[in-house]
Amino acid sequence: MSIMSPQLRSIPVRTRSLLAAAAVAAGVVAVSQPAYAAGPAIRITKIYYDSPGSPDFGANSSLNGEYVQIKNTTKKAVSLKGWTVRDDTKRSDHVYTFGPFTLGAGKTVTLRTGRGKDTSTTLYWGRSGGTLAYIWNQTKDKAYLRNASGALVGSCAYNSSRQDYKIC
Numbered sequence: 307m308s309i310m311s312p313q314l315r316s317i318p319v320r321t322r323s324l325l326a327a328a329a330v331a332a333g334v335v336a337v338s339q340p341a342y343a344a345g346p347a348i349r350i351t352k353i354y355y356d357s358p359g360s361p362d363f364g365a366n367s368s369l370n371g372e373y374v375q376i377k378n379t380t381k382k383a384v385s386l387k388g389w390t391v392r393d394d395t396k397r398s399d400h401v402y403t404f405g406p407f408t409l410g411a412g413k414t415v416t417l418r419t420g421r422g423k424d425t426s427t428t429l430y431w432g433r434s435g436g437t438l439a440y441i442w443n444q445t446k447d448k449a450y451l452r453n454a455s456g457a458l459v460g461s462c463a464y465n466s467s468r469q470d471y472k473i474c
């Protein structure tokens with residue numbers, strides 16, 4: 307190590323002060339965006355991926371034992387018409403598209419895999435056909451929620467066979 311001239315020594319000092327200024331600026335930006343910390347306004351809150359009972363035999367009651375829940379965390383009702391939910395596969399038959407449906411302020415809707423009569427709180431994917439009809443894998447998968455424009459609104463991934471569900 308050689309002894310630096312006063313001119314060279316001044317460079318790292320200036321760099322340090324610039325970094326400090328940048329850190330302060332970044333801190334101000336983070337504080338000014340509390341909405342980011344609060345998460346998306348419409349979000350996936352839970353995936354129950356391992357239907358109760360074993361083995362999963364594909365009956366309608368078992369298919370409806372797996373579900374995904376979506377919550378409107380805003381203070382306004384939101385129309386989900388044209389929004390989609392899908393898993394991590396590329397299968398075109400693994401896409402659920404919302405029909406005319408309004409999710410009230412602070413409300414949660416449960417989307418079950420099997421068949422049933424839609425209500426204001428529970429919707430049915432409408433799948434049937436036994437053990438191949440399940441959407442959510444038993445150990446590892448990911449849910450995607452997109453709006454009517456196709457923009458990703460939220461997602462939730464899980465990777466555990468030790469639980470039957472994932473709180474997102």
Ligand SMILES: [Ca+2]
Pocket residue numbers: 356357358359360361362
């Ligand atoms: Ca099961």
